[in-house]
Amino acid sequence: MRALRSNTTELTDDELIRFVAQGKEQAYHELFERYWERLFSISLRITKDEEIAKDVVQEVMLSIWTRRETLKVDRAEAYLSRSAKLQSLKMLRDSHQERFETLFEMDIPESPGQQIELNELQDAVSKSIEELPERCREVFLLSRNEQLTNAQIAEKLNISQRTVETHISNALSHLKDKLLIACWVFITGIQ
Numbered sequence: 417m418r419a420l421r422s423n424t425t426e427l428t429d430d431e432l433i434r435f436v437a438q439g440k441e442q443a444y445h446e447l448f449e450r451y452w453e454r455l456f457s458i459s460l461r462i463t464k465d466e467e468i469a470k471d472v473v474q475e476v477m478l479s480i481w482t483r484r485e486t487l488k489v490d491r492a493e494a495y496l497s498r499s500a501k502l503q504s505l506k507m508l509r510d511s512h513q514e515r516f517e518t519l520f521e522m523d524i525p526e527s528p529g530q531q532i533e534l535n536e537l538q539d540a541v542s543k544s545i546e547e548l549p550e551r552c553r554e555v556f557l558l559s560r561n562e563q564l565t566n567a568q569i570a571e572k573l574n575i576s577q578r579t580v581e582t583h584i585s586n587a588l589s590h591l592k593d594k595l596l597i598a599c600w601v602f603i604t605g606i607q
Contacts, residue, residue, distance in 0.1 A: 429492035462504040555583035
């Protein structure tokens with residue numbers, strides 16, 4: 417392997433990764449410069465939000481640096497692209513989850529009109545929960561209403577933890593599909 421020189425732009429991706437693994441910041445910065453625009457573009461296509469896309473690039477590259485000593489990368493471009501896609505999806509999921517949870521953490525509106533809107537929205541949430549398949553609804557309510565962990569739910573219902581995760585994911589997806597627009601309009605309308 418070539419020695420790290422002041423001109424890191426001539427190094428291959430594999431060489432940069434090896435130097436990053438050795439803790440060479442110059443190689444890390446070159447890797448960042450080489451791929452930040454591509455990662456940003458990938459993330460922006462998925463998230464449709466420039467700030468989230470910037471955060472994704474930062475998270476992906478920070479992960480490379482913090483895990484540099486144990487990181488196993490065969491092809492840097494493919495690895496970084498896949499990481500950007502997965503991190504983008506994770507941030508979208510977390511963002512939707514936060515918006516949904518915000519609905520349940522809001523203070524009671526002050527005006528009668530807002531109270532009516534809140535009641536309608538809560539009715540829509542309840543109706544959407546009732547539309548869930550029985551087991552899915554049961555798991556979701558144990559998670560949200562009783563604040564049980566996935567492990568506790570799995571033990572209580574004698575199902576695997578992975579099945580619990582799948583039910584919760586399906587429930588959130590269903591609720592998001594049914595209520596996200598209504599929730600977002602409502603939330604932004606009272607702020």
